[in-house]
Amino acid sequence: MPMHLSLKQPPASPTVPIDASSLCPDRLAGLGRMEVERVPIVIGRLDVALGELFHVSGDDGEAIEVEGGLSSFARVGASMSRGRLVVRGAVGPRAAAGMRGGTFLVDGPAGDHAGEGMTGGLLRIRGDAGDHLAAPVPGAPRGMNRGAILIDGSAGLMAAARMRRGLIAVAGDLGEAAACGMQAGSLFVFGSIGRGAGALLRRGTILALGGTAPLPTFLPAGPLRFPFLEVFFDALESAGFPVPAPARRALYRRHVGDVSGGGAGEIFVPAGTS
Amino acid sequence: MRVSGTLIEDTYAEAFTMRVSRLVITAGSERWAAIAARVMTGFATSVIGCGCEAGPEGPAPGRTPDGRPGVRVLVFARSAADLQEQLMRRVGQCVMTAASTACFDDLPSEETVRVGSLLRFFGDGHQVSKVLDAALAGAAPAALDDTAPPRERRFWRIPVMDGEFVVEDRFGVRKAVAGGNFLILGRDPEVTLAAAERAVQAIGKVPGVILPFPGGIVRSGSRVGSKYKKLIASTNSPYCPTLRRLVKTALPDDAAGALEIVIDGLSLEDVRRATAAGVRAACGDGILRVSAGNYGGKLGKHLIHLRPLLEESAG
Numbered sequence: 001m002p003m004h005l006s007l008k009q010p011p012a013s014p015t016v017p018i019d020a021s022s023l024c025p026d027r028l029a030g031l032g033r034m035e036v037e038r039v040p041i042v043i044g045r046l047d048v049a050l051g052e053l054f055h056v057s058g059d060d061g062e063a064i065e066v067e068g069g070l071s072s073f074a075r076v077g078a079s080m081s082r083g084r085l086v087v088r089g090a091v092g093p094r095a096a097a098g099m100r101g102g103t104f105l106v107d108g109p110a111g112d113h114a115g116e117g118m119t120g121g122l123l124r125i126r127g128d129a130g131d132h133l134a135a136p137v138p139g140a141p142r143g144m145n146r147g148a149i150l151i152d153g154s155a156g157l158m159a160a161a162r163m164r165r166g167l168i169a170v171a172g173d174l175g176e177a178a179a180c181g182m183q184a185g186s187l188f189v190f191g192s193i194g195r196g197a198g199a200l201l202r203r204g205t206i207l208a209l210g211g212t213a214p215l216p217t218f219l220p221a222g223p224l225r226f227p228f229l230e231v232f233f234d235a236l237e238s239a240g241f242p243v244p245a246p247a248r249r250a251l252y253r254r255h256v257g258d259v260s261g262g263g264a265g266e267i268f269v270p271a272g273t274s
Numbered sequence: 275m276r277v278s279g280t281l282i283e284d285t286y287a288e289a290f291t292m293r294v295s296r297l298v299i300t301a302g303s304e305r306w307a308a309i310a311a312r313v314m315t316g317f318a319t320s321v322i323g324c325g326c327e328a329g330p331e332g333p334a335p336g337r338t339p340d341g342r343p344g345v346r347v348l349v350f351a352r353s354a355a356d357l358q359e360q361l362m363r364r365v366g367q368c369v370m371t372a373a374s375t376a377c378f379d380d381l382p383s384e385e386t387v388r389v390g391s392l393l394r395f396f397g398d399g400h401q402v403s404k405v406l407d408a409a410l411a412g413a414a415p416a417a418l419d420d421t422a423p424p425r426e427r428r429f430w431r432i433p434v435m436d437g438e439f440v441v442e443d444r445f446g447v448r449k450a451v452a453g454g455n456f457l458i459l460g461r462d463p464e465v466t467l468a469a470a471e472r473a474v475q476a477i478g479k480v481p482g483v484i485l486p487f488p489g490g491i492v493r494s495g496s497r498v499g500s501k502y503k504k505l506i507a508s509t510n511s512p513y514c515p516t517l518r519r520l521v522k523t524a525l526p527d528d529a530a531g532a533l534e535i536v537i538d539g540l541s542l543e544d545v546r547r548a549t550a551a552g553v554r555a556a557c558g559d560g561i562l563r564v565s566a567g568n569y570g571g572k573l574g575k576h577l578i579h580l581r582p583l584l585e586e587s588a589g
Contacts, residue, residue: 103409120408120409122410146407146426147407148407148409148410165407166407167407167410185405186404203402224437224438226437226438227300227340227342227376227440228340228376228429228431228438230339230340230341231339231378231406231429231440232406233341234337234339234340234341235406235410235411248341264400264402266402
């Protein structure tokens with residue numbers, strides 16, 4: 001039976017950060033209920049037993065379901081490498097930071113830095129995500145490096161910075177300066193993308209179904225149909241992430257850049273339908 | 275044993291193990307997918323002289339990786355290295371050159387050979403690689419009917435004059451069964467050919483198999499060995515009507531000759547299923563016997579006994 005955690009009482013807006021990285025299959029799998037209740041959650045400088053914050057039931061820590069708004073809990077699912085984690089509600093900053101495998105479903109919005117330094121697995125956020133989605137770990141030369149992030153809502157500024165590999169799909173809009181310094185990978189946005197997308201892009205693919213204004217350092221070509229996009233759209237739909245019909249019918253104009261740095265990345269913007 | 279009046283000889287076909295890759299060729303229309311598949315599988319009747327055996331596999335895939343019309347193709351060779359060589363040449367020369375096509379792996383496997391990763395250099399540095407992460411690749415159509423663990427899938431986008439040629443980086447390779455066969459012995463050449471054509475049509479509905487010879491039919495069946503030391507195979511003299519008095523013949527007095535159906539398949543079960551369907555379709559008026567080619571168990575380890583097979587498939 002999957003492990004079920006139910007938040008006893010939403011904490012008052014904390015003045016100290018809550019590190020909930022122990023809410024993760026890697027940490028809880030194989031533990032009995034009593035042991036799970038003793039797993040520490042770090043609030044400021046204090047270790048607080050998980051059992052003080054959550055009602056615990058079930059015994060299979062490979063599949064964890066958490067009930068309750070965790071918007072003040074940081075690093076939920078951090079370093080997750082296997083299993084399945086579902087949060088029925090919001091999660092705070094740095095959810096799925098360093099995620100390496102498994103599936104993490106957030107049935108609500110996520111805070112800033114979701115998927116920071118991610119290197120594998122599937123992160124699905126059924127609400128909006130904050131700024132710095134899939135950001136690099138501070139100081140790291142590379143951002144997201146493998147894995148997939150699917151956002152049913154919109155996301156904020158600076159998403160996919162220095163992204164190296166993997167796929168990010170956003171059903172809504174994306175803020176400014178997306179995919180800044182992107183090195184490779186794919187960023188599919190079915191809404192629009194704010195200004196400055198792909199600045200310093202080396203390689204990689206950005207698709208903005210709702211449009212974006214590519215920087216002058218991107219050179220347009222097309223319009224054309226690109227069969228490889230269908231492969232990715234199919235994979236998204238097979239994973240239960242809907243792809244709008246216009247994305248499949250569209251002819252795309254391909255803007256190659258950022259040529260200011262010799263980059264060979266691309267931004268796809270619809271140029272009509274065929 | 276008789277089927278629709280035709281005698282089924284108490285003998286067996288002898289098939290052997292080869293390596294196979296399965297491709298899906300897609301294009302802007304069914305016509306162009308079929309053209310590419312036909313050209314790619316040309317001159318691929320026998321490993322003896324062609325390096326591989328290949329053919330379009332029916333029926334058509336329900337859904338292709340890029341959602342466009344497509345044709346499945348099976349390519350058989352003696353080894354993974356031979357398969358890589360053949361795929362690189364055939365995909366490069368016959369699929370990439372065909373208007374609007376793309377080419378995908380359709381046989382997830384631990385063992386793979388390089389195809390796109392060799393052809394990409396045609397892009398002269400403008401080729402682009404796209405990777406479908408393992409987190410999503412498991413949900414992609416090619417892997418849906420398989421239990422293989424999801425693996426990362428890399429595609430190469432090679433710029434060509436009508437846009438981009440998309441080809442998968444690596445193609446899966448598995449052991450397979452080739453050389454399944456049966457012989458149709460008829461009263462006259464026209465009736466024999468018509469029976470062979472019925473068999474080809476019936477086998478065309480069986481998934482997982484190909485008939486690598488022209489129109490699915492072989493008229494120059496071979497046997498192992500030759501009087502000439504350089505040759506490993508020579509004409510199947512016992513079934514040649516013009517040699518009836520010169521060699522020990524396998525043709526009954528009233529037979530005008532024989533035609534052979536050769537079947538390669540993903541598994542022994544696929545070849546058996548196709549053999550049963552083909553034999554049943556071939557039997558009928560004017561067809562005296564159905565036999566099979568074997569080499570006394572010296573060539574391959576897969577033996578397909580005709581009578582038990584037909585008894586099982588009738589049940």
